[in-house]
Amino acid sequence: MPMLKYLIIILNDASVSFCHYESAKTGKKEAGMISYDNLNKAVAFALKNNLKVNFLYPRFRPGKKYEKLIEDVEHVKIVPRKLGGVYSDAITVLEAGDLRKENKVTGTENIILRLSSPELKILPAAVKEIARKGGRINLVIKDVENFGDSKISEYRKLLAEISGLLIKKSGENSIPEVNFLTDRLMLESMNNCDAGITHLTVAPDGRLYLCPAFYYESGENSIGEIRNEINIKNRQLLELKYSPVCRICDAYQCRRCVFLNWKLTGELNTPSRQQCRMSHAEREASGNMLEELKKKNFKGAKGIEIKKLGYDDPFEIAVKNRYSIQEFKNFNS
Amino acid sequence: MSQNTTVKIDRPGSWEDGRAKNVTFVVTEDCQLACRYCYLVGKNKSGRMNFETAKKAVDYLLREEKFLAEKSVVLDFIGGEPLLEIELIDKICDYFKLKSYELNHPWFDSYRISFSTNGLMYSDKRVQEFIRKNKTHLSIQITIDGTKVKHDTQRVYPDGRGSYDNVLKNIRLWTSQFPETSTKVTISGDDIPYIKESVLHIWSLGIKEVNINAVFEDAWKPGDDELFEEQLTELADEIIEKKLYKEYTCSFFSRTIGHPYEQNVNWCGAGKMLAFDFKGDIYPCIRFIEFSLQNRKGIIVGNLDKGIDENRLRPFLTLDMVSQSPDECINCDVASGCAWCQGANYDFAETGTIFRRATYICKMHKARVRANNYFWNKLGRRLKTDLRETNPDTCQC
Amino acid sequence: MKKESKRTIVGKVTEEEKNEIKLLFERKNGLNELFRSLNDPGHPLYERIVKDMGETATRFQQWWNEKRDKYEWKSSKDGHWEINFNTCEISLVRSVSKS
Structure with missing residues (x-):
């Protein structure tokens, strides 16, 4: 632990x-x-x-x-x-x-960029600027709760656009870092915020x-x-193992914000629909980007695979396929 | 020998195998009684549903396509005491029937109307007229807690008088109208010594199915489990000696309890069912309405103007056994059949979560398992067959 | 002298056949009880309900006739058949004197 x-x-x-x-x-x-x-x-x-x-x-x-x-x-x-x-x-x-x-x-060089959904349009310019300086952007979206169907679809388009920019700027071993697209290229397990x-x-x-x-x-x-x-009372609820939705998920770049979970679903361990769909849009864009990068002989994501999924919210899977008791016992945080 | 026909004791029926959508209308927060074990700690005279709200609830249920995943519906009317609002209930049922028919909704061909009542108003003319109108779709359960002594220990009027005699007056009428009916008995501590005689008494009244629960609260004293086991063992002997297992059912004895868990399922259906209160707010079940909670705020998952907030339902729909149980429960050798109530868990948890199972009932469950083993092993010897079976992790609520 | 019902299992239908009659049974009951609630010949749905009741009753009886012919269940003048929706079994229910 x-x-x-x-x-x-x-x-x-x-x-x-x-x-x-x-x-x-x-x-x-x-x-x-x-x-x-x-x-x-x-x-x-x-x-x-x-x-x-x-x-x-x-x-x-x-x-x-x-x-x-x-x-x-x-x-x-x-x-x-x-x-x-x-x-x-x-x-x-x-x-x-x-x-x-x-x-x-x-x-x-390393910045945290806080934007609300209407402000996301400035993101490509910011990425260009940071890429030029060789820095890193950690994007924080201020209004996750507002991401309904239409905003998710806009976000997907934006992710595709930024992926294109990053691919252009990438070298054989390096790529400008933006957390929501490039972190997943480097991760083999969850990299959550882990507050608490x-x-x-x-x-x-x-x-x-x-x-x-x-x-x-x-x-x-x-x-x-x-x-x-x-x-910390009921501390186990902060752990991945005790989140039925997150423990089956491989959107490893997701911060799994327990505050947003609590605010939107009432439970620390349960992500909102918005959170899951945004993270899966990012994951999918990372996967598409990885395919393109491989064509360019990119070597910076060795051993990483991002499979295509038939869903955009792991909640659907958590409800359908119950985790077995043995899987739970074997779970290694 | 056919086990199913000869041994009926653990074979209660459940409409559509419990797969129907259960919708609760909390028509009133008032009740004539002040039962000592009642979890409705905030009963009051002002919380009454009006027809406009109820109508909106019916319209909402019939309009939303997502509810069509369940092919059947149970309209459950609850209080307080639901029969205090029999005229409203009658109007709601009429409206449901008419509207579902008009819309060609599949639920018109598969619905039930259900009540759990204290029985005091059962013979009221309006209630009887309602029964006549809805007979083939109706399931009414009157709560009688056992013998007069046991019943009157808990089920009292606000002035402390027992309600047994007044309920009993209506029992004969009820069992004649609903011969296959059941009652629900609650065990809460001081009434343990009356369990055996109470079950036998209820059966003698013509109520063939008795569903019993020990309360989930921190109500148990050292020694209660032993006394409980003793009562159940004596009851087991009586059932075997008098061959009562052929005709009656009692939820204390079940072939599915007392095994290690095989499946990771939640016991409770909160969230899959829905409850509407008089304000038009929507809850995962009645136990999450504020008047049911001692320590916490209610959990509202939506309202009739805006519909359900899917985010608020996500915890309920993904909640499983392992995520809420202490390791001791997950690894327990006799875990199956150990019940919990999500609302009570939420109320008793150290933080406001549904993901923490209250385990006050642990010793009582283990006592029940021992008595249950005693019953099935002894009966098996008498009938010269092995009556135990592996655990299908049946889920009830 | 008291009368009591005697029940003998005389056959079984398929799951699909059971579902057909269960639906018709539910609909028949539903329409009867809706009719009781409505009780208003002026209501716009009244005609539709009455027509539906007639059609459902016919289809209901038709099911029993068809299945009787198909399975050739044992019958009795003073008895009727019943179906157990849990087991798909058909019982012949007869009223017999109890001494």
Whole structure:
């Protein structure tokens, strides 16, 4: 079973969002800040448990005292565009509005790009730009819940277009990386977010959450205080083995966001129809792309096979063919 | 010897083998009784369905093509006490019949109307007229919990008076109208010593099928399982000595229970069935309506204006045994027949999930398995045949 | 002197044949009960229902006649046949005196 590897620490209520949730829009500089004591506790916890930290930054630099503490622990800074040039070791989160200024921002070879469905049309241009710089895009779609039939069909077209771009830019061993298309080319097993398993979040209130999204949804979602013995109730539901839909699925690039699961289906372990269909559209596009790349003698996806499927939502299979008890017992996370 | 004709004890009937769509109309959240074990913790006088809502529900059911996967339908009327709203129920059934006929809907040729009632209003003129109108499609179950002592221990009026005498008045009429009927008995703790005499008593009233459940709640004290086993063993002896197994059925004794699991199936049908409340909200079953829950909010999977949110049904439709059971249950040697209720699981779970099985019933199930083994082994010796059979993992709800 | 029913299995039909009569049986009952609910000659569906009732009753009887001829079941003046929908078995049910 995987163990805790890192902590996410939200420095301020208005810290940048790097995933499927929205953080607080406004926030006076000091008001929404995690207290120094709580930050100290969180950093100490990370140090004692050999955890790395992802710090989520607001639009301003925290004070010197805070920065000194941050530097005490191995970490990654995740910052909004405004701080993009400030830290050389940061990952920048860009929104649609930031993108046209993107080439002016230093330190943005690897970016997290948060877009809503109407903004996806700018994606090909962003991919071109990042490909030129040899960087990587991690796309986060902000409104997964809106992906009905017509949006899924548009998304499929977009994926095909971007696949074409990537194939053009690919070499014998390399391809510009965009998470939703190229991750699947490298994966032989699930590469999920694993919130609550490999990482936990410390919020500005000093308490622990499965991930930032749960904090922003409601403080009532806390899983407890920072302490040595962390007891996540019904933790097994975060594991792949306990998800009837996901454990039979090979859309390995899917983040399997437990927050979106919970929000849309009411259960942490059950993905929504939208999530599954988007991930399967991506998987299918990756498969098509792989076929084309093989024709070009691409060697960067050795041993990877992406078979054609007769469905676009593994839910259909989970309902039809019950997993056997033996398969469950043999399941290896 | 033919086992099926000679030994009837574990062969209850089920219409269309339980494959019909089960649709529950919660017509009222009110009841004349205040039964001590009742899971409907939030009964009230204000939650009453009106005809407009019920009509919308019928229209919705007949309109949606996805429901046609099930060739038959059971319209289940529940409360509270459903017969308090007999006039409404009558109107709903008339509307269903007319509409399904008008639309040439396949359910017109395959439907049943079902009630579970406390029986207090059974002889009411309006109820009797309703029965006359719908006789061939009707299944009515009156709950009588056993002997007067057992029944009145639990099934009481709000002032504490027992309801046995008033129910009994209607039992003869009911069994004469529905001779193949059954009743449902609930065991909840203090009533364990009355199990044997209660089953025999119910049979003596002409009710040939008794379905019994021990409650799923954390209601069991140390020693309850032993007492339970003792009662069932005594009942087993009585059934064998008096050859009652030829004519009567009792869900305590079944050839399918007490084996390791062979299949990964969910026990409960929540989500495959649907329940409508008076507000027009749709639930996976009545146990997910707020007035059925002690600790959690209701789980609404849709409403009659917007239809069903398929995402909310996905957990229910993919839920299987292994994903909700502790390892101890998955590996249990006597697992089959150990029941659970999805609504109760949700209510008792540490977090708001349906994927965690409550196991308060474990020791009681094991006691039942021992008594069940005793029954079939002893009966087999008497009849000079092996009556045990392998486990088909029958699924009931 | 009391009367009681005596039941003797006299034959069996195929699953398909059982399904035919089961559907007709359900429809016959459904139409009868719908008719009772409607009870209004002015209703736009009234004529259709009455016609349907007649046709269904005919088809129902026709099934029994056809199967009687096909299987040549044992019969009795004071008895009638019944089908068990679970087993497809046909029983001859006779009313006999009980002393």
